[in-house]
Amino acid sequence: MTDLAQTSPLQEEGRSARKRRAIMEAATGLFLRNGYQGTSMDEVAALAAVSKQTVYKHFTDKEQLFNAIILGAAERVGDFTDTVAAFADTENLEEDLGELARRYITTVIQPRTLQLRRLLIAEAGRFPAIARDYYQRAPGRTIDAFADTFQKLAGRGLLRIDDPSGAAAQFAWLILSQPMDRAMFFADEQQYTPADLHRFADEGVRVFLAAYRT
Amino acid sequence: MTDLAQTSPLQEEGRSARKRRAIMEAATGLFLRNGYQGTSMDEVAALAAVSKQTVYKHFTDKEQLFNAIILGAAERVGDFTDTVAAFADTENLEEDLGELARRYITTVIQPRTLQLRRLLIAEAGRFPAIARDYYQRAPGRTIDAFADTFQKLAGRGLLRIDDPSGAAAQFAWLILSQPMDRAMFFADEQQYTPADLHRFADEGVRVFLAAYRT
Numbered sequence: 001m002t003d004l005a006q007t008s009p010l011q012e013e014g015r016s017a018r019k020r021r022a023i024m025e026a027a028t029g030l031f032l033r034n035g036y037q038g039t040s041m042d043e044v045a046a047l048a049a050v051s052k053q054t055v056y057k058h059f060t061d062k063e064q065l066f067n068a069i070i071l072g073a074a075e076r077v078g079d080f081t082d083t084v085a086a087f088a089d090t091e092n093l094e095e096d097l098g099e100l101a102r103r104y105i106t107t108v109i110q111p112r113t114l115q116l117r118r119l120l121i122a123e124a125g126r127f128p129a130i131a132r133d134y135y136q137r138a139p140g141r142t143i144d145a146f147a148d149t150f151q152k153l154a155g156r157g158l159l160r161i162d163d164p165s166g167a168a169a170q171f172a173w174l175i176l177s178q179p180m181d182r183a184m185f186f187a188d189e190q191q192y193t194p195a196d197l198h199r200f201a202d203e204g205v206r207v208f209l210a211a212y213r214t
Numbered sequence: 215m216t217d218l219a220q221t222s223p224l225q226e227e228g229r230s231a232r233k234r235r236a237i238m239e240a241a242t243g244l245f246l247r248n249g250y251q252g253t254s255m256d257e258v259a260a261l262a263a264v265s266k267q268t269v270y271k272h273f274t275d276k277e278q279l280f281n282a283i284i285l286g287a288a289e290r291v292g293d294f295t296d297t298v299a300a301f302a303d304t305e306n307l308e309e310d311l312g313e314l315a316r317r318y319i320t321t322v323i324q325p326r327t328l329q330l331r332r333l334l335i336a337e338a339g340r341f342p343a344i345a346r347d348y349y350q351r352a353p354g355r356t357i358d359a360f361a362d363t364f365q366k367l368a369g370r371g372l373l374r375i376d377d378p379s380g381a382a383a384q385f386a387w388l389i390l391s392q393p394m395d396r397a398m399f400f401a402d403e404q405q406y407t408p409a410d411l412h413r414f415a416d417e418g419v420r421v422f423l424a425a426y427r428t
Contacts, residue, residue, distance in 0.1 A: 035336075037251060122249075122336030124401035135399040163417075169392045170421055177387035178380075185349040187338035203377075207384055211424035 020058045022048040028069050032115040036066060036123050066123075067130050073116055074137035080107055084145040088152040093159075094209060101175050101201035104142075108176055109197055114183045121184070143168045150212075159212045167212060174204035234272045236262040242283050246329040250280060250337050280337075281344050287330055288351035294321055298359040302366040307373075308423060315389050315415035318356075322390055323411055328397045335398070357382045364426075373426045381426060388418035 007015070026047035030039040041062055045052040059065035083103065090096040107113075124131035146168035154161045161167045178200055179192050221229070240261035244253040255276055259266040273279040297317065304310040321327075338345035360382035368375045375381045392414055393406050 033339075035251075035339075037249075118335055118338065121332055121398045124332065124399055125247075125249075128401055131399045131401065135396070139395070166392075166417060170388060170417070173387045173391035173395070174384060177391050178383045181353070181387070182349070184335045185338055185345045187342055187345065203380060203384070207421060207425040211421040 016058075019048070019050050019054055023050060023055055023058055023065070024069055024072065027065050031066065031069065032112075032119055035119065036062075036126070041065075063127070066127070070116075070120065070130055070134050071137070073113075074134050074141075077138045077141060080104070081142060081145040084142065084149050088149040090153075090158075093153070093213070094205070097209070098202060098205050101171075101205045102198050104172075105175050105179070105197045105201045106194065109179045109183070109192060114180070117180075118184060118187065139172070143172050146171055157214060160214045161212055167208075171204070171208050174207055175201050230272075233262070233264050233268055237264060237269055237272055237279070238283055238286065241279050245280065245283065246326075246333055249333065250276070250340070255279075277341070280341070284330075284334065284344055284348050285351070287327075288348050288355075291352045291355060294318070295356060295359040298356065298363050302363045304367075304372075307367070307427070308419070311423070312416060312419050315385075315419045316412050318386075319389050319393070319411045319415045320408065323393045323397070323406060328394070331394075332398060332401065353386070357386050360385055371428060374428045375426055381422075385418070385422050388421055389415050 023044060027039070027044045030043055030047065039062070041052060041055055044065070045055045048055070055065075059068065080103070084100065087096055087100050120131050120134055143165070147164040150159055150161055150167055150171075151164040153159045154164070159167075179197065237258060241253070241258045244257055244261065253276070255266060255269055258279070259269045262269070269279075273282065294317070298314065301310055301314050334345050334348055357379070361378040364373055364375055364381055364385070365378040367373045368378070373381075393411065
């Protein structure tokens with residue numbers, strides 16, 4: 001009774017998920033390269049090698065597709081906030097904070113993340129809710145994780161901090177600002193070596209601890 | 215022999231300069247609100263109340279108009295670098311640096327400057343030379359001025375600094391990053407009170423001096 005030419009519901013689901021992923025990957029590349037306005041659903045369909053009808057089956061319009069891509073990118077931040085939370089138990093403040101700062105800058109200062117940031121800033125006027133959402137779920141969430149951890153370290157007597165949120169933001173920008181700010185304006189160059197990034201991290205940690213260590 | 219209906223060369227020049235200014239003001243508003251691609255020379259002419267021919271007499275194309283606006287904005291940074299240079303002679307490091315930081319953040323965190331920054335980041339891919347030029351003439355130039363001044367203060371034995379450029383960038387971002395970063399993503403809200411901005415400045419100066427004061 002089995003008809004080999006037919007697909008099972010499970011196969012169908014796998015194929016649908018694959019197509020959805022192909023659409024999102026194609027759209028991400030186009031949005032990052034050509035901006036929101038410079039990207040059409042026709043191009044997305046062509047690049048993903050699916051029909052336009054299939055694109056619209058998965059995403060009702062371009063804005064919904066854009067939103068799904070941004071939320072997907074924000075979700076990937078999750079892992080790093082766990083690392084930040086675990087640091088609250090450190091037995092070696094300076095060394096562990098240095099290591100954390102190096103991982104932080106290496107995670108954030110990547111071509112894909114920087115392009116996404118540039119795209120979101122460009123579209124913040126058109127899509128304020130999407131930009132706000134991303135901010136809260138990605139950079140804002142990481143800074144909140146640092147604030148929680150710094151507060152715990154202050155509770156353990158290792159740091160002296162009145163305003164954990166302010167101190168966490170200072171920490172984040174001491175580490176990230178120099179390469180990130182340049183990358184926003186110098187879209188075509190960039191490329192910091194890991195050694196460059198480690199130096200920004202180390203210098204940021206040094207300044208932070210000078211101000212906040214007990 | 216004087217014909218009152220005719221204009222003198224001087225009046226003609228004044229009228230031409232007025233029209234040029236009107237075109238630039240109209241275009242600035244449109245670019246900031248609608249982006250580069252969302253702005254047409256027709257709209258610029260209509261908003262400036264001049265003919266399209268007049269627009270093209272002053273600016274050969276939209277890119278040249280955009281470039282002139284960005285360079286004009288960058289030029290206005292000049293005054294502040296003089297203030298930073300004068301600070302090298304301070305007799306009261308902490309108080310004067312605090313005052314300088316408050317002026318710095320108040321100058322930069324203004325709706326117009328932040329909108330311009332957002333626009334430039336959005337267009338950095340399309341116009342890398344314009345974005346790089348602005349960066350070097352405006353934020354980069356201010357940070358260079360801080361680096362010169364910090365080096366002089368180190369020479370006077372008031373600061374301990376190995377890398378004046380790095381320390382100047384840290385100073386700048388300790389002061390500016392928190393409101394600036396939020397403003398990039400939250401295009402529609404913002405509005406920090408002067409007291410908010412002064413608090414960012416004061417906290418940034420405190421951290422900076424903890425790390426760099428002798």
